Amino acid sequence: MHRKFLAAALALGVAHSAMAQGAPPTELRPDQVRFRALYKELVETNTSLSVGSCTEAAAKMGAHLTAAGFPDSDITYFSVPDHPKEGGVVAILHGTSKTAKPMLLLGHLDVVEAKRADWTRDPFTFIEENGYFYGRGTSDMKVIDATWVDMLVRFKESKYVPKRTIKLALTCGEETLEAFNGASYLATHKRDLIDAEFALNEGGGGRADKDGAVQSQGVQVGEKxxxxxxxxxxxxxxxxxxxxxxxxxxxxxxxxxxxxxxxxxxxxxxxxxxxxxxxxxxxxxxxxxxxxxxxxxxxxxxxxxxxxxxxxxxxxxxxxxxxxxxxxxxxxxxxxxxxxxxxxxxxxxxxxxxxxxxxxxxxxxxxxxxxxxLQPIRGKSNPAPLDPKVIGPMEKVAAKYYPGAPVIPTMSTGASDALYLIPVGIPTYGVPGFYSGPEGSGAHGLNEHSSVKSVYLGRDYLTDLVKTLADEG
Missing domain, CATH: 3.30.70.360 (Alpha-Beta Plaits)
Structure with missing residues (x-):
């Protein structure tokens, strides 16, 4: 009863906030209200290298998992003494299968620097305005981080037990070469902790036309x-x-x-x-x-x-x-x-x-x-395989949420933390789901944003995708 009352109160607050900022009030489901609050909390936790703290963000996300019922034995916080603010967290939702290898949900918590003087809005204040969420990380990639955490919270609270174990790793250091990189650390020093048949990561996503109709969805399978x-x-x-x-x-x-x-x-x-x-x-x-x-x-x-x-x-x-x-x-x-x-x-x-x-x-x-x-000297990197056991479910679930939009394999010309997982034997795929229009999202630039519709639809898509991949394990 108390939770229902709280959700209703939060939904009312969201509607009033949207009206105050000139956006039409949106009727949200209770689970979307909770997700929005978690997403907001993460965006407003500054994780830039200069003054932010990934360790703080990891602790906040871990607290949500603990409150949902994850035991301490299934949550691992990590950092190194000379980089105390660049820590991360790994969480495990155990599956029933003794033969299917786990899957890994990967996300980086750190964001690119953002100067308030350059932005139209405060980059570390989560703002909903005219159908968009604004703030540093709303696109790259706290929307996925929040989706992963919110998903595991809901799975645990609903007592859902997958066939395939699901692991979550939230790390730091993806955006800045001189920072401590958590994905590299885990791959090198904690390989067993993140052992998985494959990983889902950033790098994919869809493209919509000027009217918001999704034209295609991409799955990143490899990068330079x-x-x-x-x-x-x-x-x-x-x-x-x-x-x-x-x-x-x-x-x-x-x-x-x-x-x-x-x-x-x-x-x-x-x-x-x-x-x-x-x-x-x-x-x-x-x-x-x-x-x-x-x-x-x-x-x-x-x-x-x-x-x-x-x-x-x-x-x-x-x-x-x-x-x-x-x-x-x-x-x-x-x-x-x-x-x-x-x-x-x-x-x-x-x-x-x-x-x-x-x-x-x-x-x-x-x-x-x-x-x-110059260091680091990079070795050769090969793309993840076009594995139908992974790509097939992405296409099947996309047909439900984005009918008529093909799922297209892509190779990123940029780089992500897949760079560290693929060499140690964990094929890594940038997930479809979220999308942006012709104007892009402003990631790494000014006034970063994500479409409100894309966020809620992409979250539902990824939830269905992860359950499909876990239960087909």
């Missing part, structure tokens, strides 16, 4: 690997009053232009071939025809030329490298003795640091321009 290089030139220098053409900055600039103009060879794998074939089949324009053509023949230069006009497709078809930082010289009245740049490479799955470096050096064609690999 990040590798940084230091490009550097050196020179004896001298007085600026007697300049010469042999100048470290000029030499570096010429090397950078060579990197700019170099296209790595086109590559396809099972995932990208399926993406171009399936996504292209739904289009009748020149781009769609080129997508289908390249999936059949990667040597089709005419199709490649069309696809290269789209920066996303261009990147999906090859390794890419780009200059991101620049430095040089030591005094305003002296010829530079040293100049350097950071080269950020996104290596196509299966590519190595050594091969990428060799191709760049050949393109630059100047032994005086040094390329120095």
């Amino acid at each position: 690997v990040v590798q940084q290089f230091r490009m550097e030139t050196t020179n004896a220098g001298g007085h600026s009053s007697v300049p010469i053409k042999d100048n470290a900055i000029y030499q570096l600039a010429q090397g950078l232009l060579k990197v700019r103009d170099y296209d790595f060879p086109l590559q396809l794998n099972d995932v990208t071939r399926a993406f171009f074939a399936k996504a292209g089949a739904g289009r009748t324009d020149e781009m769609g025809k080129a997508m289908v053509a390249i999936s059949k023949d990667p040597n089709d230069k005419a199709a490649e030329a069309v696809l290269n006009k789209d920066r996303g497709f261009h990147s999906m078809l090859r390794t890419t490298c780009v200059a991101t930082l620049l430095d040089g010289g030591h005094a305003e009245n002296a010829l530079p003795q040293r100049a350097g740049a950071n080269i950020n490479c996104r290596m196509f799955p299966g590519s190595s640091m050594e091969d990428t470096k060799a191709k760049l050096e050949a393109a630059i064609g100047d032994p005086g321009v040094k390329l120095i690999p």
Whole structure:
């Protein structure tokens, strides 16, 4: 009785809040009211590297699991002494099967930095306005984190017992290279704790048209690997009053232009071939025809030329490298003795640091321009398999929630914590479910947001998906 009263009171408060912010009141189910409150709590817990705390967020999420009935033995908090604010939590909902391996729900708690002066609204205040939730993390990726926690809470309270054990790992350090990375730590030091047949993670999602109709859903099956290089030139220098053409900055600039103009060879794998074939089949324009053509023949230069006009497709078809930082010289009245740049490479799955470096050096064609690999040195990463036991349920449940929208395998040109799980034998898939319109979500940028409709529909989709995957285990 008390819970029903509280849910009704919360629902009334949500409606009043929505009206106050200019959005129409929405009739929410009691379970949606509880989810909204948890989502709000997580977004308003600052987890940026500079002043936030993932450890605090993990404790708050763990408290919800404890209140739902998870025993202490099934909840593990972790951190390291030199990074006390970058901790995380692992929770386990035990299944009945003795033979089916567990599944893992993965999520990172940390968010990209956000300055209040740059945003229209306070980035760490959860705001519902005109059909959107605003706040840092509303899209990347606290909406999924909150969904995972809320899901396990409801499973425990309803006494649902899956066939396949379900594990949850909420970690820190995905957004910032210099941070302690919890997924890497678990994969390296606590492999048994997160052991799973496969993992569900961020990286997938749908696309809607300007009217909000979902056109497709994507499942991320693989991603590129990040590798940084230091490009550097050196020179004896001298007085600026007697300049010469042999100048470290000029030499570096010429090397950078060579990197700019170099296209790595086109590559396809099972995932990208399926993406171009399936996504292209739904289009009748020149781009769609080129997508289908390249999936059949990667040597089709005419199709490649069309696809290269789209920066996303261009990147999906090859390794890419780009200059991101620049430095040089030591005094305003002296010829530079040293100049350097950071080269950020996104290596196509299966590519190595050594091969990428060799191709760049050949393109630059100047032994005086040094390329120095920076730590961490990334190994080869292969996509997760297009396993019908995982992809099939995603398609089946999507047909219920997003009828007519195909589920398309994709390879991310960015990176996620799947980078650490795949090498230790846990295939990782970026889930479909949530979606955004043509304007995007503002993830990593200003005024990050998620569609209210997408949030509630995506949450229901993922709940059904996880139950399907767990019960078919």
